[in-house]
Amino acid sequence: xxxxxxxxxxxxxxxxxxxxxxxxxxxxxxxxxxxxxxIIGQQLFPSDAGASALINTLAIFAAGFIVRPFGALVFGRxxxxxxxxxxxxxxxxxxxxSTFLIxxxxxxxxxxxxxxxxxxxxxxVQGLALGGxxxxxxxxxAEHAPVGRRGFFTSWIQTTATLGLFLSLGVIVLTKNILGAxxxxxxxxxxxxxxxxxxxxxxxxxxxxxxxxxVFSKLKAEGKxxxxxxxxxxxxxxxxxxxxxxxxxxxMGQGVVWYTGxxxxxxxxxxxxxxxxxxxxxxxxWAIVFATPFFVIFGSWSDKVGRKWIMLAGMLLGVICYRxxxxxxxxxxxxKEMQKTxxxxxxxxxxxRGLVPGKADSLIxxxxxxxxxxxxxxxESKVEVITEDVLAEVPAVExxxxxxxxxQSSYVVIILLVFFQVVLVTMVYGPIAAFLVELFPTQIxxxxxxxxxxxxxxxxxxxxxxxxxxxxSFQGSTPLSGLWYPIGIAALSFIIGAVYIDNRRDDxxxx
Amino acid sequence: xxxxxxxxxxxxxxxxxxxxIFLFMQAADKIGAAAEGIARTNxxxxxxxxxxxxxxxCTGLVxxxxxxxxxxxxxxxxxxxxx
Numbered sequence: 374x375x376x377x378x379x380x381x382x383x384x385x386x387x388x389x390x391x392x393x394x395x396x397x398x399x400x401x402x403x404x405x406x407x408x409x410x411x412i413i414g415q416q417l418f419p420s421d422a423g424a425s426a427l428i429n430t431l432a433i434f435a436a437g438f439i440v441r442p443f444g445a446l447v448f449g450r451x452x453x454x455x456x457x458x459x460x461x462x463x464x465x466x467x468x469x470x471s472t473f474l475i476x477x478x479x480x481x482x483x484x485x486x487x488x489x490x491x492x493x494x495x496x497x498v499q500g501l502a503l504g505g506x507x508x509x510x511x512x513x514x515a516e517h518a519p520v521g522r523r524g525f526f527t528s529w530i531q532t533t534a535t536l537g538l539f540l541s542l543g544v545i546v547l548t549k550n551i552l553g554a555x556x557x558x559x560x561x562x563x564x565x566x567x568x569x570x571x572x573x574x575x576x577x578x579x580x581x582x583x584x585x586x587x588v589f590s591k592l593k594a595e596g597k598x599x600x601x602x603x604x605x606x607x608x609x610x611x612x613x614x615x616x617x618x619x620x621x622x623x624x625m626g627q628g629v630v631w632y633t634g635x636x637x638x639x640x641x642x643x644x645x646x647x648x649x650x651x652x653x654x655x656x657x658x659w660a661i662v663f664a665t666p667f668f669v670i671f672g673s674w675s676d677k678v679g680r681k682w683i684m685l686a687g688m689l690l691g692v693i694c695y696r697x698x699x700x701x702x703x704x705x706x707x708x709k710e711m712q713k714t715x716x717x718x719x720x721x722x723x724x725x726r727g728l729v730p731g732k733a734d735s736l737i738x739x740x741x742x743x744x745x746x747x748x749x750x751x752x753e754s755k756v757e758v759i760t761e762d763v764l765a766e767v768p769a770v771e772x773x774x775x776x777x778x779x780x781q782s783s784y785v786v787i788i789l790l791v792f793f794q795v796v797l798v799t800m801v802y803g804p805i806a807a808f809l810v811e812l813f814p815t816q817i818x819x820x821x822x823x824x825x826x827x828x829x830x831x832x833x834x835x836x837x838x839x840x841x842x843x844x845x846s847f848q849g850s851t852p853l854s855g856l857w858y859p860i861g862i863a864a865l866s867f868i869i870g871a872v873y874i875d876n877r878r879d880d881x882x883x884x
Numbered sequence: 885x886x887x888x889x890x891x892x893x894x895x896x897x898x899x900x901x902x903x904x905i906f907l908f909m910q911a912a913d914k915i916g917a918a919a920e921g922i923a924r925t926n927x928x929x930x931x932x933x934x935x936x937x938x939x940x941x942c943t944g945l946v947x948x949x950x951x952x953x954x955x956x957x958x959x960x961x962x963x964x965x966x967x
Binding site (some may be wrong): 617848 | 885888889892896914917930933934937941944945947948951952956957960961
């Protein structure tokens, strides 16, 4: 008896390791594009505005996220028709291949508009592949997991998204530090993309050795595989209403909490608070390191107390805490005010002369590095435009603050606050795979759970940085105005989840 | 709880069109405020993407509200046989 239990544990451990590794690599591939979007934009798109700017907008902002639900439909259907194993093997090859190819695409100066078009196509393939991958991996693990421990085992799959982000940030920071900023911007940015192929080959080798899910195999042997999973998922009211409640009551709120904690936080620190490139990434890296075990803690806990209230508590805490947290970020980095009373020293000015892009006007940038008494440093640049047209109105001198580094105490507090946000991510995300798997029958599980997951994460979540930044740019808005988007969506999802979702665990996923 | 589910269903039915109208109004406002040229084209494109994405989602919210109002969520299925 003990030997059988040991075999089961060994088997499920192998299943988790093989599934997680592939999923982690897919997340890594997906995130390096996002993390390097600015550099990719500079290399593969023309510097002056034009038709390519439209492609740029599509590629960077939307394409990868928007096609994820379509990937969920295409590969979800395949997974329910031909099996879990071969489908997510295919998504892995597509993701790895397209990532590797992005690393090989010549720059805009070599092949012109073909560069951004190729990037857009490959980004679409990445999004489709990711849309197919996660549902397969979660379903595969859940269908292997023993009764009563599904939350615990699937939570390991849940860690991969965060670890994929960690890996991508780590590889980028490491490559940049080794090569230097200039080499990294010129050609070094390709390395994180090219490295992906090695990881994918290893993962394909491991996945090839895996067996099909026992639940799906049984279904196939009995000839009960769905003939048309899409039709059964979305045309049958009983299934479709569950897809809707999963989307509005769970994955929608989970998606915005996820992307606020792990993307908007870093974007806000870097772009709004003007924190140094490396410092903003180190903060997120530390937060992820400390918070990642909580995926497993909350996943395991959900086996005992149910999935619903853990996920909803994460959403509610986000609704309550986001504004005070981001207000602290602003206050702790407000060097403009601090320097009035705390300026310790400043460096000799460095003057750079150049031209305004696309114009004949001259640009003079004078930069000084300032140090405050609390140990913070930052660069202050005064940008002056000298117009060619002597009759033209003289533009005002613009002061730009950048590369802010924090005091020791603020650094620690901000890591803790980002850590707290990632813990909220683990609350909403840790139990959700088990929750979704239990909501749908085996025949249409891959299709049915993938769609709400990818609309919630890819659309509601993936658009958080974009929509929040857009709202913050409206006239009369403050830097915190963008938070109303994730707060509003999380609040709505909390209400729907609290009223309509059941806290019951479904032990039988064999049906 | 069933009563609350039904009443809120009416709210979700109303919320779908309200969100779409709000998005169209915001889009018209922001596109109108954008500078002529590529900035306006980019703003138009961004809002077109947002509206295109949220129309089917809001339609889903209306259907969800309709199901709730009709009492479809009064009892959630406990096994796949009920689906």
